[in-house]
Amino acid sequence: MFRRLEGVRVPVEICVNGQNVQASDGDSVAAALLVLGIATFRHTPKTGSPRAAYCGMGVCFDCLVTIDGEPNRQACLTPIAPGMTIDTGTRLPQLSETASI
Numbered sequence: 676m677f678r679r680l681e682g683v684r685v686p687v688e689i690c691v692n693g694q695n696v697q698a699s700d701g702d703s704v705a706a707a708l709l710v711l712g713i714a715t716f717r718h719t720p721k722t723g724s725p726r727a728a729y730c731g732m733g734v735c736f737d738c739l740v741t742i743d744g745e746p747n748r749q750a751c752l753t754p755i756a757p758g759m760t761i762d763t764g765t766r767l768p769q770l771s772e773t774a775s776i
């Protein structure tokens with residue numbers, strides 16, 4: 676569905692849902708996940724419906740993922756970093772984890 680445009684690509688090792696994969700330096704987390712074929716970033720708390728990046732600019736909050744153990748990070752606004760750990764849709768955040776936001 677998504678593919679990378681031709682050009683300079685600097686590979687970066689990241690871990691997505693427990694698997695080591697390569698992404699490209701300069702990509703957002705959302706772009707990296709979509710290129711990897713991951714189409715579900717989270718599930719809604721009420722109905723469990725799958726969600727992924729929608730607006731791509733920090734407005735819709737459909738792209739929330741857990742990054743380096745911190746839940747509710749916006750994948751579209753977060754640049755990839757070497758060694759980054761990303762978990763998608765594996766659990767809902769607990770209220771205690773979101774209270775400081």
Ligand code: FES
Pocket residue numbers: 727728729730731732733734735736737738739749750751752
């Ligand atoms: S895709 Fe809308 S906030 Fe990230």
